[in-house]
Amino acid sequence: MNTAKRKWVPYFFLSPYLLFYVVLGLIPIVFSFYVSLTNWDGISGKTFVGLSNYKFLFNPDSYFFQSVGNTLLFIAMTLPLQIIFGLAIASLLYSQFVKWKAFFQLINFLPYIVTPVAVGLMFNLLFDWQAGFVNKVLLHFGLIEEGIYWLGDPVYARMIIVLMLFWKGFGYTMIFFLAGLANIPKDLNEAAQVDGASGFRSFWSITLPLLKPVMTFIIITGIIGGFQLLEEPMLLLGGSGMGSSSAVIGGPERCCLTTVWNMYDTAYGSTTRYGLGAAIAYGLCVIIAIFSFIGVRLQRGDQE
């Protein structure tokens, strides 16, 4: 075996990824930054405008910070729910007290695999004020006098989005907690039992600390994924979503406008301001970077 000859081997295995990453990832990212420094509608020539697109993000007319705030609110309300329920179900499924484990695992994971577009439309139908299932049931039992206009009210609309995201995501966190539980050595809990610890006590002092890597993984990917939120609110509130002008972008008072929806609408929806759209994407990236940085710092702080 000639070691000199084998030096190229790792580069050989790495090259397809690196090549495609540069062409399909890196070049568009760099070029998008250039676009974000220009005024461009995609048809006429680009005009270099420096940082003025970024300055405009601070103008309320750009809806940038409103959309970031909305997105953060959805993450802050949904993620804890998903973690608590995901962990509770995973612990139940992992205990010896549940029958038909594989079956229940699959059922609770199903919402996660449904096309987000379908999820948005499905909840749009459930909460439609005329034909919606929810209003009909409430009317049937005489709980309300007339149909509630769920999607026309900012508070209700946000509640429905949180419900929808929770419904979609708790099975996903459950799967990861199940995987984490399976990696905890069984003898630790057995030893605790021998020492007379209650089930709750050993869960709190043994299981929970050992699940920390999974917890970190879920929180970080949950925040990154949460910032990409687009389809569910767009289809919930826009119906067809294909640039439909009938509905206000972002729902009542733009209370459900997410950052990516804002970017899409700026660059490809109601306006074609590519430069501003690219600036929104970069602004989002900075915000995610700040959150990731805080997350990593907190994790490090714990270890020290």
Place this chain on the structure above:
Amino acid sequence: MNSTARTTLATSAIALLSIFALLPFYIMIVMGTYQNEDLFQRIVLIPGHYLWENLKTVAASRFDLVYWNSLIVSVASTLLSVFVSAFAGFAFAKHEFKYKNKIFGAVLLTMMIPGQLGLVAYVIEMRYLGVSGTLLPLIMPWIANAFGVFWMTQFMKGAIPTEVLESARMDGCSDIGVFFRIVLAFIYPAITTLSLLVFLWSWNNYLLPLIIINKPELYTIPLGITSLGNAYRTDLAAQILGLTLGTIPVLILFAFGSKSFIRGLTAGSVKG
């Protein structure tokens, strides 16, 4: 509390939650079997008799073509992504080279970058390359998949004994031979898990097709469903049936693959 009581209690708790998970599906399926007018008049709880008529409406929109497009895109994305990720993962997990940790750090960093960051320029690049009238722009982003590389690297570190690789090389097996004959066999669970995830993500992808695809004959499932909404705005029942049909393939895939999917996750990178 004895263990039978506990079993009953725990199982019924899970069963209740499962109803919560399944209810919207059930309502969706049932609504697709009714005539449009019925949906506005009463609560529908059991399947109706209008399924065949609604199916005909959906079929008239060439939904089969939409299916076919989604299938091509998802299968191609999955194969390319898994293959390229496994290649790169092999280099990171089982080889030494200069700046290895720095390059791997860069891969981790790209995982944090939102996919929309380069979107504006990506669309222009595809137009420039002359492929925006094809399905290629929907497949290509998955080839260089940072998550896949991370996943494969973590898995291979633990799953492949270095001695086996060494002895294969001693016996004169080429490095490419080692990869295809030995490495692939060891990482089977990681391949299943990553394949299911990439297939799911590309099947469900909406934003990129929405921006880049402008010919109805190239629509994928998420676009096909929304365009059903446009064409049959009044025919809610047909649209709901379209939703159900678009969901079925991934349901089947995960129903069969969920066991090895979870096994792959457990053996894989959640170890932290």
